[in-house]
Amino acid sequence: xxxxxxxxxxxxxxxxxxxxxxxxxxxxxxxxxxxxxxxxxxxxxxxxxxxxxxxxxxxxxxxxxxxxxxxxxxxxxxxxxxxxxxxxxxxxxxxxxxxxxxxxxxxxxxxxxx
Amino acid sequence: xxxxxxxxxxxxxxxxxxxxxxxxxxxxxxxxxxxxxxxxxxxxxxxxxxxxxxxxxxxxxxxxxxxxxxxxxxxxxxxxxxxxxxxxxxxxxxxxxxxxxxxxxxxxxxxxxx
Numbered sequence: 001x002x003x004x005x006x007x008x009x010x011x012x013x014x015x016x017x018x019x020x021x022x023x024x025x026x027x028x029x030x031x032x033x034x035x036x037x038x039x040x041x042x043x044x045x046x047x048x049x050x051x052x053x054x055x056x057x058x059x060x061x062x063x064x065x066x067x068x069x070x071x072x073x074x075x076x077x078x079x080x081x082x083x084x085x086x087x088x089x090x091x092x093x094x095x096x097x098x099x100x101x102x103x104x105x106x107x108x109x110x111x112x113x114x
Numbered sequence: 115x116x117x118x119x120x121x122x123x124x125x126x127x128x129x130x131x132x133x134x135x136x137x138x139x140x141x142x143x144x145x146x147x148x149x150x151x152x153x154x155x156x157x158x159x160x161x162x163x164x165x166x167x168x169x170x171x172x173x174x175x176x177x178x179x180x181x182x183x184x185x186x187x188x189x190x191x192x193x194x195x196x197x198x199x200x201x202x203x204x205x206x207x208x209x210x211x212x213x214x215x216x217x218x219x220x221x222x223x224x225x226x227x228x
Binding site for chain 1 (some may be wrong): 156217219222
């Protein structure tokens with residue numbers, strides 16, 4: 001099955017700086033890569049996703065890049081703000097008829113220092 | 115519209131007791147997933163339902179765990195003879211279909227086994 005590794009496990013950045021989280025996956029058939037943000041005590045929420053037919057996607061201060069050859073994808077948050085403090089999870093899934101499961105990374109706890 | 119809801123939000127039970135957790139997916143979502151999240155860890159897939167197809171139970175950790183879903187609506191996750199290692203947050207998610215990918219999470223049920 002799919003194995004997703006996520007680094008770093010914790011990340012502390014100064015407000016206004018950038019944060020980068022990296023994930024690798026093992027199944028070359030995976031073609032959908034979402035990122036979820038989970039604030040303390042709350043449910044995970046999708047913040048951005050990318051499919052394997054594109055290499056980069058941006059949404060305001062958030063961007064995701066995908067390198068299918070190397071089987072890794074990254075989340076970039078620019079101009080970080082205190083409200084960006086949360087746990088971020090990457091995940092991977094493939095599009096086969098029975099391949100619906102998201103395999104999640106272990107999470108990165110991001111702390112934005114004011 | 116209404117999101118995914120789960121009940122109870124918190125459950126404290128004694129070791130050896132059975133518990134039942136409930137999930138109400140978003141109306142019209144045919145796919146429903148259960149995940150387990152232990153403290154400080156990522157999301158662990160448990161079981162998946164898609165319409166009237168047989169559920170994929172491959173993530174259930176033991177035969178003490180079972181789940182049912184009535185059509186494309188409510189699902190219940192049952193844990194029999196609970197153990198302390200079952201303590202976790204149990205998250206339910208739903209998606210429009212297998213192919214729509216985006217999963218919307220409920221708030222979770224925090225289970226504590228004493």
